[in-house]
Every structure is written in C-alpha cells, then in structure tokens.
Amino acid sequence: MELRQFLGALRMRWVFSTLTFLVGAALTAAVVLLMTPQYGSSVKLFVSTPSGGSAEYAASFIVTQRVASYAELATDPSVLQRVVDKLDLDTSYEDLEGQVSASVITGTQTIELDVTADTPELAQQIAKAEAEEVVALVEQLERPAVKDEEPAIAARIAAEPSISDTPVSPNLPLNIGIGLLLSLFVAIVGALLRDLLDRTVKSRQDAEKISGHSVLVTLPYDPQVKKTPLATEAGGSLAEAFRVLRTNLQFADLDSQRQAILVSSALPDEGKTLVATNLALTMAQSGRSVLLIDADMRNPNVAELLGLENSVGVVTVLVGRTSIDEATQPHSSGISFLGTGPTPPNPAEVLDTQAMRDLIARVRKDYDAVIIDAPPMLPVADASILLTEVDGALLLVRHGSTTREQLRLAVSRIETVGGRLFGTILNRTPRRVGDADGYGYGYGHGYGYGYAPTVDTDSTPTAAPAAPPDPEPGGRRIGRRVKR
Template sequence: MTILDFLRMVRANLKLLLIGLLVGALMGFGYSLLQPRVYASSSTGFVTVGEGSGINDVISGSVAAKEKATAYLSLIKSSAVADEIIAANPEINLTRGEIQESLTASVDSNSALISVSATASSPEAAQALANSSLEAVAKVVNDLEGSSSVRVIPLEDAALNPSPTSPNTPKLVLLGAGLGLALVLAAVMLRRTVDTKLRTRDDATKATDAGVLGILPVSDEISEESILYTNSDHISQEAIRQMRTNLRFVNVDNPPRSFIVTSAEPGEGKSTVSSSLARALADADQPTVIIDADLRRPTIAKKFKVDSKVGLTQVLAGQVELADAVQQFEDTQLFILPAGRIPPNPSELLGSDKMRQLIHELSQEFTVVIDVPPVLPVTDASLLSNSVDGVVLVGAVGKTRKENLAEAAKNLRAVNAKILGLVINRAPRTGLGNSYYGFAYSSNGAYTSYYGKDQQSKKGSKRSAKKAKSKA
C-alpha cells in the first residue's frame, strides 16, 4: 500500500475513524469517572543530630545527619511510624497497611533534606499524613536509640491540594481516543486486506489486465428495473457519455461495430450497462441496435418497455423476418431486437452460423450491442465472443468477486476473445468509497457547477417538449 492509497483509505473512512476517536475518548472519560480519586501532598524538613547543631549544620547537613537521614529513610513505611501517625491523627480513619502504602520518602544526596509524599482519598487526609510523618519518624528513631538527639526541623509544611493526582482524566481521554482510532484503522486495513470484492479501479485492472472504459455511479436512472431518461441525474448521464467516448477510442482507426456486454456472475448490471450504452450511442446520431441474447433471463425488452413476444429466437429459427422483429425505440436511432420465446437450447442458437451471419449483416449498418449471459455460469458469452469485434466486461462494486472477474477474463481470452475494456458499475458517490475507490464522484455538484444548473434544466425542458411535440 502506497502513502496515497493510505490517505485515500483514511479519507474514505474518515467518518468511521472520527466515530472511533469519539467513542474511545468517551470510554476513557467514563473509565476515569469509575476510578477512585487520589489526592497527594508533600512536606519537607531537615534532619539534625545533637542538641548543638547550628544553622550552618542544618542547611549544609552534617555528616552524621546525612547518615542518619539515609539510614532511617526506610522507617517511613514501618509499622511503628504508621502507628504513631494513627495516634496523632485519629480522624484519618486509615489502617496501618493503608498508611504504609500511601507514604514515600527521599533524601537529598547533598544535605540532610528529607521529603515525604503522602496520598489519600481526600486532600485533608493527604495533608495530615505528610505533615505528621516526619515527626513520627523522629519519634520512632528517638525511641529506638533511647535519646532525643534526632530532630526534624520543618522547612515546608504540606499544602492542601484540592485537585486529584489520579485518575489523570486528560491522559485517559487521550489514551482512549488513540486506542479507538487505532482499532478502527486496524479494522479498516484488515477489511481491505481480506476483502475479496471489487472495490477499486486497481482491483478491476489487476484482475483482468484490461483498461476501464467507464464507471457508472449508483443512480435511480440506470437501475436494474428500468432505464429512465429524465436528464435530472447529470452525473450518471455524463458517466455514460464518457463510457461511449472511451469505447470509440479503443481503436481509433477501426472502432468496434459489434460487441457483447457480459459479466462474471449474474446480478452485476450487464443488462443495465448494455442498455445505457446503446441509448448513448443512439443519442449521438449513431444507428444502434441492441440484441437481447440472454435467452435464459431476458430483460432488455422490460427495460425499454417494448413487446418481447417476437424476437431473436424466431429470427434465428426462420419463423420471422428480421425487419418484423426489430422495434424502433421512440423517435431515436436506437433499435431493439428482443429475445423472443425462450428456447430449450440457447447455446446452440447463439453459436450457430445464422447468429454470426445476423451480427455481420447488422454491423454493416448499425453499431450492434449484444447483451449476453454471464461468463462463468454458461458458455454463451464465450461462444459469441468470436462473432463480434470485442467484449465489454462489467463488474459491480461490492458485489463482484475479484477472483471471479479474473476467471471470466481468463475464460474469454482462452477462446481468443478481445476484451475491449471494463465497466465498473454501481460506484458509490459519497461516504465509504468515493475518493478511496477512485471513482471521482465525491462532489455531486461538480457537474452542475461547471456547466450550470439552469443550462442543464433548460436542455432537459427542451428535450421533454420536443418529445411531447413528436408524440402529439
């Protein structure tokens, strides 16, 4: 994965990452609320030895005082010191073990300065523990040595600190946010690593070793049920026109006059693509005929809402003349040859000499678009691939498996079929996918902002008026 791929992935999953960040931060904050509050306070004093210690000895620390301070440092956590603290502060209400765990001490290496830190569940308790601990140590030492030569001269009394030292809420919130972000990012990367579906332009080209002719976004105008032409979805219409242009430039000197449109598996939108492409070619004043050669599950007649009783099967059987079976779509350059009656032997009909001759004759006058069954379930597409100038292979984002797409391309090349290119169908416009998948539909307003919304509306109105006038 390149840096650019990573940035695209982050951008495409930005909402999920932000949600993970927010949830992690909230969990960190919630965890901090469940933790007990701990308050801290510390006091400092000088340890002196003997009655005659002067101020200089106190500040610099005599050798004896330094040795005593270091030697008695471990007494801070002793039971005797804890008992003295309890006796001096009965209101603290702490056990001996709790006091021992809450105290820590250190000695300055250059003097007899000793510092004691205490923690407790309240600021007052922490202050009392820190202030009384040094006096308790001095008393225990004097009791042990049987004298009162050890003194503790206070330097800084413990202060009352109302802010708890634990839990560290900002730290826990940041830690939770980072953990939430990392988990979501790991899940996104794992999903991309193990994902077997077609997701990106690179997935399609690597699987088939062919170029991309076009990318059709998710649109109500080019759904599986029907092909609408309201011209309200400028993005989908422009994508179809771009697909038509790219098809023409596959071979500039000898553009394809006939081609089949197929997919690896059913339900990937091959009939939608063939219908949209045929209509786009006809809209460019190029005589076009679309043949429904999917004799197992014909859908072209339903999409264009024409009669499907008479069609290809009757023409190939010699029961009907071609001119009687072909239907013109409205007042356009598009002609439709429906599938007709579903035969018991579709493969034999499509692989027959009559089918090849029919395609050859039609391609002399028309651009022939043939909708055929998927490649992997049946052999119809492979049989017809040598009767046309090329194959347009369709894959659907989030549905087509990359291995199936690769296998379909392999099967077609095994029979010397020429793959003109790929059409990626149902590309997401927004949310998870658009920029990461490289489909360039991140801004739905890009088309109208360039050409002008009013201009497009006027064009749509003029076309609607023209159609209404012709029907009248």
C-alpha cells in the first residue's frame, strides 16, 4: 500500500479510528485506575565463607559459582510453601511466586530479594520470612558431613527488609502511555483492515472500472439538502453540480434533439429521486420543455418533493380515466410533472403494456426532455421494462453503500435488456475525497422492495411550495409545453 493510499484510508475511516482510539484510551484509564496498588519491600542476603574457616580460600571460588543457584532456589515451591505456612497467608505458593523475585547483584556475592504485596507491612513480612527461609536452605545444603565442622558457605541477612508507603505499581504514566500507543495501533490497523475488506464503491475510479462507463458527476454529501433539496432553491454548488450533469448529458447523446432519460440505481436509498427531479429542473432552466414522470409506483416520492398531487397520473391515464394533458401538472420551476396515480397491485405488468409504450412515445414528441424516475434495478424488474423505451439511463451509485457486485449486476441487467447506460453518478461522497467536479449533494430515499437498507429518518426532504395550476381557457392546464 502506497503512502497516499494509506493516508486516504485513514481519512476515509477517521470516525472509526477516532472512536476506536477513544474507547481504547477510556479502557486504559479504567484498567489502570482500578488496578490494586502494590507495595514493595527488598532485602539483601550476603553469601560468604565463614571467617577463619580452614576451607576459606577454596570456598571463595565456590561461592561465586553457587550464589546464582541460591537465587534460583529462593523461588522454589518448597521454599515458598514454607513462607505461606509460616505467615498463614491466604494464598497459594503459585500466587506467591508472582510476588517474589530473586537476583544476584552483578560483581558481588549478594542476593537481593524483591517482594510485592497489597500493603507495605505485608510486603515487609513476606520479605523477612523469605530471607529467613533462604538462609535456612543454604545452611541445610551446605551442612558439612563431619559433625561440629563449620560449613564452607553461609548466607546472612544484611539488613532488615525495607518498607515504603509509596506503591511500586501501577506506574500510571508508563501504563497509560503504553495503553494509548496500543489504542492508536489498533485504531490504525482496524481502519486499514476495514478499508481492505470493504467491497463498496468509494471512488470515481471504482465506479468507472466496474461499470465500464464514465462518472458524469460526483455529488458530495451536503446536510443542507434536507432543508433545500431543489437546485432552484439551493443554488450554489448544488445547482452547479446539475448544470455539469446537464452539460455532460448533452455530450453523451449529441445526435438527439429530444431526450428520454431513465434515472435508477442498483438498490433503494441511493438518491435517484432527487437526482431525477433536480436534473429536470436544471434542464428547464436552459429553456427546454421538460416532463418529469414518476414511474416508481411502489414508492412514489416526486410529488411530495415538488409539493404536487400524486392521486392522478400514469395509472389513471393507462386505464383511460383521464388524458395525458389532464393528468400533467405544472410546477413553478417550469417543468411539467406526471405522477404515478393510484398504486396498482402489479406495477411491472402495468408498465409492460402497449398503453405505457404509447404514453412514452407521445410525451417524447411533446417535450424536449422526458425524465423518468424509475424503481431500483435489482429488487424489481420495473426499470428494466422501461429501458427499451428511453434513449438511455443514469445509474446512481452511493459512495460507501453500493457494493461493487451490486453495481456490476445493475449494469449487467441494463445490458441484458439492450438498454443504454449514459453513465453513472457517484452520490454522497465525502467532500475530502470528492472528484474534480467538487459540486453537488448527497441524498437517499427508503423503499419497500424486500431489501433492508439503513433508513435515515431525518432524510425526508422538505417539500417545495406547491404551485397551483392555472387553467387555460377551455380547461387545459398551462404546465405542458405546446406540441411542436
């Protein structure tokens, strides 16, 4: 992994890394502060040959060799058990072994015993008892074979065991420092692992490589979209993003004077409804006559977004209850809107009819641009049915949500029915990883197609003010452009 990829992964996962580090730091502080203080006591044993002994000269060499053995025997189970019995300790010799250590002071014949315990007094008592037992052990092992002869080597307690009210552990600065370093390490490694194991689309390069088509625009996440979801109201980067999309679509289909564009996504909650609506508004700003059709009969949202009615629309036209002109509603932005009408029990069958094909063919002649908000590609077949009746499709890809396999399947479904994909739109990208476009927003809707995406209850857009239809003389609505 290159340094740029490493830093990019950390930037992408900064929330996870920060939370992991903070949790680790909190756990470290809790563990350190809850640790029982341990107090220490030390005592020194001097190992030598008895003064004036006949074997003093020879024994001086033996002492140097044996003093390390005596230090090791200080923690022998038999010695520790005698200490436990002597002090009547409420512990086993195995536990005591972790509290006692013995070492030889370099260059000397001195053994130092170090003891830790819950109180200073207990530590001193254990140190004294341990020292006495080691002295007794040396005396036993060095006892001469001839009675009344002095041993060649003896051990003596140099001084009384020390006592201190200052705990030797825990070492707060050291333990907290180690805990923070471990937390930081876990946070970094965890972020990298999550990034490596993440199969979602997270960049323009991912989307283009998997789909085989260009990303027409990237739409960075903008929380202000909840308040001003329409480009005509928000202005700024939101409006500019859709102007970029409008321009790119003109280059994607240069030979067509009139365009019928289907907007869909792999799964629900990826932002297709707002993209379709704002694309229609932006096209209308350029002076084109635009009809926005809500073909998502399973979960219509466009009418609510525009502040218009959805009770009359495609379904009522198809069953012959009203005409296209009567069902079309004008909006103050200049676009015309055709809702879904009553929800049918079989949306796919309704869309896959000659009447629906005739409806699309009719409106394509009447408007410069027809934008269709279609259901997601993977859960249902509705969008696939409509693909053969339009010039091309736009496929929404939600950053960090749509997986590579889902995008691949959605593109494959478009190609299977012979549809044309103009390109993809990468939605809800973090601004720090946005592409060169640098414009736009992020938005999503929830759906009821059998999938279970995470629904943001705060993502319901604020409806735009409704524009009451002004009837022309004779009862015609003025929202639809005059047929050319």
